[in-house]
Amino acid sequence: MTIESIKNLLTTICQYNTVRITQTFTKDEVDWIQVRCVPNTSTLELTYLQTETIEKYDSVEEAANIIEKSISASTIEEAPSY
Numbered sequence: 016m017t018i019e020s021i022k023n024l025l026t027t028i029c030q031y032n033t034v035r036i037t038q039t040f041t042k043d044e045v046d047w048i049q050v051r052c053v054p055n056t057s058t059l060e061l062t063y064l065q066t067e068t069i070e071k072y073d074s075v076e077e078a079a080n081i082i083e084k085s086i087s088a089s090t091i092e093e094a095p096s097y
Contacts, residue, residue, distance in 0.1 A: 016040075016086065021079040025059055028052045029075065039064075042086045050082070
């Protein structure tokens with residue numbers, strides 16, 4: 016998945032922040048990161064499913080970069096585990 020595709024997806028999720036849209040990104044066929052927009056805001060909430068760690072980003076660009084790096088690491092062990 017390209018960085019531009021991720022940005023477009025995150026932008027769309029934020030545009031519809033009054034409904035519950037959740038996107039799950041997988042890595043090596045394992046659900047890895049779940050993303051949602053905090054209701055009535057433009058804040059993206061990333062949940063790392065392996066550790067249940069939650070991070071919040073007000074920038075689509077920053078969130079997209081984090082997601083892209085995490086899912087493009089060559090192995091799960093190399094992916095950031097915030």
